[in-house]
Amino acid sequence: MSKELVSLQFLRPPPLHNHRPLSTLNLRPKPPQNPIYLRRTTTTPHRSKTSSSDDGIPSNEVKTIAKFKSRHNYIRVIEVSRKSNHPLAGSRLLLLDNPGNIHSISFLLKTLTDSYFDVFATLPPIIPPGPIGILGFGAGSTARLILELYPPEITIHGWEIDPCVIDVGREYFGLSKLERDHKDRIFINIGDALEASVKTGFSGILVDLFSKGSVIKELQDPKVWESLKCRLSKRGRIMVNVGGRCVEAEDSERDGDLVMEETLKAMRRVFGDKLFVLTLGNGNDSSVALTGDLPDLDAWKKRLPRRELSSYVDMWKPYTEFRLS
Incomplete structure (x- = not known):
């Protein structure tokens, strides 16, 4: 055998x-x-x-x-x-x-994940003061990184459509403890993440929205990105997990690369040249998109709380130069 x-x-x-x-x-x-x-x-x-x-x-x-x-x-x-x-x-x-x-x-024994969650954790130094929205909260991996790595003035507002996922996060991923330790910094909402908003506007929005193994179809619609853009405060940015060929969808027609390309095209129509892409795993893993002008890279690295995160800063490319390998 x-x-x-x-x-x-x-x-x-x-x-x-x-x-x-x-x-x-x-x-x-x-x-x-x-x-x-x-x-x-x-x-x-x-x-x-x-x-x-x-x-x-x-x-x-x-x-x-x-x-x-x-x-x-x-x-x-x-x-x-x-x-x-x-x-x-x-x-x-x-x-x-x-x-x-x-x-x-x-x-159990380390904070960083060596994944796109770590890329998400590089966002706070390049956005203005204000709340950060996490659309597609999951069990709280991104929230944990940001709350544990950055000072207390940074707050997280998360949206998750499935209350059972939040229950699992609290039971098995230490989310209950995270909420207790940072009770004035983390606010979890159950509902449609595309309806997320705060009165002051988000300084940054992290988008990680998947359904049935694919980036949700709404994110291939420029109108959705226009709506999310309107919920940013001045100089705010959006960082997005746009997936890629590593994603296995339930629908065989939802090819990871094609869905990623359509998502990026929709974003390009809204953000124009202020759109950058980072791909992990030599083009075979997740891709992440970033809106806004590309920051000063050296200044960005200096403001990161962990040296290991700085390796991601040099990986961003303008969307116009992005090509699948």
Whole structure:
């Protein structure tokens, strides 16, 4: 009998085939964020020409803590053993939708996640004072980074459509403690994130909105970006997880790259040349978009609270120079 492995692939994940027998776990952060699904080790996975081989770990090093369906999501919480020889070792992951995209990451022994959540955490130094909105709150990975890394004058207003996701965050991801420790800095709203607003306007908006394994369709509509732009304060910025080929959608027609391109095109119609893109994983992982003029990069780096975050600053490219590899 072949040894059962958990296969975690970050660059180019194979497609989901529900008709195959289930016995091996494939993890990919959403985009890190990437989906998780089961597959036999005897099955040869599809690979693109530039993909690397999967990193396998024994399945007994992955533990399922919770698994259930809510009105909006198929929710799973898993832990990867600290003994695992993998970047996700020691992490707890929130997986949503059938493919199992990772929507939140929490490590027991470290703060940073080595994912797009860390990119989100570089936003505060380049926006004016004021509240930050997180649209698509998940279990609170982005909020935790910002609240723990930045001074108390920064406040977070989060929106999540699924109350069960917030419950999971409080139960398994330390969100209750985060709310207690920062009770005057974090405000969680249950409802449609596209209706999010605060009286003063947001100094920054972080957008991480996925449904059924894909960037939501509304974000391919320029009118939605025009509406979000109007909710910014003067010199405010928006940073967006626009996904990419690492995202596994339930609908096979919602190709990650194509959805990302359509989302960026919609943003370009609203923000013009003030649109920049950063891609992780040599073009094979998540892409993040940023609005506004490109800041002074050296000044940006100096204001970051952790040196490790500075590596992302040099990765931004104008949208006009952005090309998929």
